[in-house]
Every structure is written in structure tokens, then in C-alpha cells.
Amino acid sequence: MTAPLFSPAFRASLDQLFTWRRDVRHFRTDPVPEAVLSRLLETACLAPSVGLSEPWRFVRVDAPARRAEIRENFARCNAEALTGHSGDDAQRYATLKLAGLDDAPHHIAVFCDTNPAQGRGLGRGTMPETTVWSAVMAIHTFWLAATAEGVGLGWVSILNPEDASRTLCITPDWQFLAYLCVGYPAEQADTPELERRGWEQRNPARRQWINR
Template sequence: MSTPSHHFSDAEKRGLYRAIDERRDVRSQFLPDPIAPEILARVLKAAHHAPSVGFMQPWDFIVIESSEVRASIVAMFEQENQKAAERFEGERKERYQGLKLQGILESPINLCITCDRSRGGPHVLGRNSILETDLFSTCLAVQNLWLAARAEGIGVGWVSILDQAQLSSALSLPNHVYPVAYLCLGYVSEFLDKPELEAKGWRARLPLHELVHSDHWGQPLADSPLVTALHEQE
């Protein structure tokens, strides 16, 4: 049977799945090497080509190179990270405090991907039932950027331990613009074989076959070729 023209070649499919499998949340392996403008532009284009509900394209990209701005973000992180550490006790707290959870100063570029919650006007096609679809769409732009960056050999780290109101103030965001993702980008010395939190024993990857249900929540799949295939993917 001939292969339809819209199918990817085997090599192209391997590249796509490799980017997905080897994508990592990078904190510790950044190199100082600059990212060429044309490569950063390619990665941003990939983000801009993410799907969005009603084609609203709610994202904007703030490229942060200023050491002054970064220093203010690090201070925010340290404040919030201390609060987060207090949620744990004993060995778990010690392990948390031993984790490196940001590369704000080490990475050559910081990038904030925002969501303009007013974009497209008050009535966006497909958004009438779920208002948060603008935020969901922006997260898809983050993922597109992450996969494109991995294909370019660029590491990305998402700094989520930040107070969003303080971050918005530091970046002079209007009230209708929400900072979805504060990211660190740069070339890295290595991409770890496993996610860092998994490698350091914080959490393990859940078995895929336990997460696939049949028709209703909690109803397992009956014995079928899909069950076997799911086990083979783990």
C-alpha cells in the first residue's frame, strides 16, 4: 500500500518522537553560549504556530536579557521557594532544598510567554463555555516552543515558583495580560536521560496503561491489542 503524501517519513517521525521523549525541564546544565537570532526566531515561530481556540492567538513573548530584571526575578523566586520549602517536613524538606529549581542567571535568555485575556474581543469562537481556553492555548505555545528548542539542542526550564502579581509588576504587564510561563533558554552541557526530578527520586513516571480508561473514569480497558501496545510503550 502506498504511503499518503501527508504522512511523515520514518526519519521525520523518529525526530518528532525523539524531541518529545528527550525534552527536559533544564535547571543545572546551561552553557553561556548565545543563541543566534535566527534560531531563536525559528523557535518563537514554532510557538506562534500553536493551535488556539477561535484562532485567538493570545500569546506574546517577552525576551529578557537585562541583568537587572533577572536579579529581581531571582529575588522573587527565592522568596517563594522558601515558602514552598515550608510545606514539607523532614527528609522530604531536605531533599526539596537540595533541588535546583531555576536557571535564571545561568541561561543566556529568559523568556516570559504571556496570555492576553482580551485578545479576540468579548466573543471568541469556541470560548463561550470554557473561558480558560485562552490559557490552555497559551500552554500549547509553550509546548511547541519546548519541542522546537529540543530539536535545536536548546534546553528550556520553566520557573513556576514565582508570585504572578509580582512578576506582572516587574514586567510591566497590563491588567488583562497574564504571565503563563517564565522560561530559561540556553544550550546545555547535556540532556539528562531521565527528568531531573525522577533521577533524583522526587517522583517516578506513572505507568501509561494505568492512565487509560474505557468509556468511563476508572473502568479499565478490556484485554485488547491496545493494552499490549500500551505496556510495550512503557
């Protein structure tokens, strides 16, 4: 089979995809069609994984009671996080909408099977954390595919992972990695909301090689 040649037009579109991939916090409430969600999961599973272990586990969270527990988990952690800021930072933090938990029609938790039988341990002997990195690659692949479909994704990182695992009744062999809000974005932008609202700016120094 001959590998495809990616045209300049395709590469330009790919650059646009990277630019417009945003951490979405404001969602419309209308659901994403099931066919689209299935397609996103299939694309996510094209991500690279150590030893072809495919350690990612995508969990749909539909039960209202479980969603409510995750929302409470977020509220507790968010209140604690606010105490770590003072002055202008505290005021700015308090005005940020840090989760789409109330409006996003779909909630997806992502876990990692940190010691899967699949892959037979290849590549994990000295760096077992590569299973987690592989699962994060699948999340990023899902995220890019969602952006290409016009679907938004918000990663809720202000959660207690142990409490989230208990809420979702997942086997203790799986490590909680991410709680994703998924739906059509209420607004779109080619710059991060945190940058637009003055929380932080991109650092040009990160775009330079470090030579040794």
C-alpha cells in the same frame, strides 16, 4: 496541496524528540544565536489556538534590573516552598537546583491576552479559559522546537505571578503564565532530573485509558 506522509523513520525521530524534551535546570552561559531564537518563536506561533485568537505574548527579559527582581521573587517563593516539606523530603528539596536563572543567557516570560479581539470570541463563550490553554500549547510547541535545535528550556514555576507581572510592567489585561530560562543545556538526559534524583517516578497507570 497534498498533505505530507510521515515515514516510520520520522515517527521514530519524533518519539526521540518527546523523550529527550527535558525541563533544563543547568545551562551553559553562551547565547543562542538570534536567528535560532526567531525561528523558535515562529514555530511556537504554529500552535493551535481557540478561534485562531493567538493569545500568547512572548516577552524577552533582558534588563539586568528586571532579571534581578525575578531572581528575588524566586528566592522568596522557594524559601516558602521549603517550609512545606519536612524530613527526607525537605533535605531532598533543598539539594535540588530549581532554576537556571543565574546561568541561562535568555529569559522569556509568556503571558496570555485572555480576551483578545483576534478570533472574535469564537469558542470562548462557555470555556473562556481556552485562551490560556492555547498559550500553553504555544509554550509546549516552543519547547519541542527548542529541543530539536539542541536548545534547553527550564520553566520556573516557583514565582509569585502578580509580582512578576509588576516587575515586567505588562498591561493588566495580560495574564502571567510562565517564566522560561533558555540556553544550551550543560547536560542532557532522556529522563527527568526529578526522577533521576529520587523525587518522583513516572506512573504507568497514566498510560492507560480510563473508560466510561
